[in-house]
Amino acid sequence: MSISKPNLSIWQIINMNVGFFGIQFSFGLQQANMSPIYKYLGANESTLPLLWLAGPMTGLLVQPIIGAMSDRTVSRWGRRTPYFLIGAVLCSLGLLAMPFSPTLWFAAGLLWILDAANNVTMEPYRAYVSDRLDRSQHARGFLMQSAFTGLAQTLAYLTPTLLVLLGMNKDSVSATNIPHITITAFLIGALFSISTVWWSVKKVPELPLAPAEEAEMRARPTGVAATLRDIAVAIREMPQTMRRLWWMKLFQWYGMMCYWIYIVPALAQSMFGTGDAASVGFRDAGLLNGQLGGFYNFVAFIAALTMMPFTRRYGAKNMHAICLTLAGIGMLCIPMIHDKWWLFVPMIGVGLGWASIMGNPYVLLADSIPPERAGVYMGIFNMFIVIPMLIQMVTLPLYYGSLLGGQPGNVIRLAGGLLLCAAVAVLFVRTRAAGTGTGTGAAVGGARAGGALVAR
Secondary structure, three states, X not given: OEXXXXXXXXXXXXXXXXXXXXXXXXXXXXHHHHHHHHHHOOOOHHHHHHHOOHHHHHHHHHHHHHHHHHHOOXXXXXXXXHHHHHHHHHHHHHHHHHHHOOOHHHHHHHHHHHHHHHHHHHHHHHHHHHHHOOHHHHHHHHHHHHHHHHHHHHHHHHHHHHHHHOOOOOOOEOOOOOEHHHHHHHHHHHHHHHHHHHHHHHHOOOOOEOHHHXXXXXXXXXXXXXXXXXXXXXXXXXXXXXXXXXXXXHHHHHHHHHHHHHHHHHHHHHHHOOOOOOOHHHHHHHHHHHHHHHHHHHHHHHHHHHOHXXXXXXXXXXXXXXXXXXXXXXXXXXXXXXOHHHHHHHHHHHXXXXXXXXXXXXXXXXXXXXXXXXXXXXXXXXXXXXXXXHHHHHHHHHHOOOOOOOOHHHHHHHHHHHHHHHHHHHOOOOOOOOOOOOOHHHHHHOHHHOOOOOOO
């Protein structure tokens, strides 16, 4: 879509993805800390999924619309830059305010704003990487994006532990029972959110559109109706590979939300014998989750850099099934473990699963997305993530007590079982023969169309 796309050096590719570090640090803070924050503010365990509705709802509504809008935006700052700069500023403000939430309803409402801001940034940023790099460098660009995700979430999970090692008191809390190490972690996230995106914009600005392309874009109809019409047409013309991935995505993301929402209460119960959010044991469970989350995200970081040759040899579909199986087995084991150090063993499987989730579904999708509609299709593909999350959040409270016995450990077991179902479902995804653009043999080399995007 640009006048020219010169090959970028490895340092330029790193610089253009630094902003993704800030975005994913924010998501990591949410994954690790929102359930504990809600519990500190008085939430009941059975209602935790409903309090997490902000993420999938804003993703469902915001990402396709923002993606479609960025496809047709012409401004002095570029097509994508206005969106992820505005989103980064709003995200920083949300992170600054979150740990000072005085009440449960305030924190829940603020999460809606924070997730909306993250989603305004997310899809235009993904499309920016696709726009800025020549097709031959897409795989490297998206792989670097995936690696930054693993690194950012590793540090986000570990920040409270690192603050304790630096001398902060893990039991020092605010008037609302939120630990000071959690507050400090969110303040660090606010700084990263805006500074990293600004760095990427400054170091690797968008390329200008060719005059003919700019004239064509300016001639397109604008407004809400035109944007919604673009989304509707894109859904109707959705590539078959996207449609076939639905069942795998349903099991995969239902399971991951079960894990993220209930892992701290489950660890508090299995490792420290408590469900009281005001207890020392519950705070220790939050710190332990940070260490485990940092470890599995580090495994994902390494795996994202090393998985490509295995995917090339065995196919994206088979590698994803293997990694999901290992993650599912790991989650099934977590509630049975009562020794801290043994918990790191199943986290290897969880990390491999997370690395595959970030990359292989997009490898299966490779080359099926029209480049001129990259924004809207990446937003639509995100619907296959957020709809399962919404289903999980609405349905789990209905049977948390009756079928799961009100036990958070049983939710983690459910998550493991669902990831095993996802592993089976992905094997039924039909892809084209190698050489036609989306087959597993050709897709890895063609991961350039979306090879290591972060799932959110």
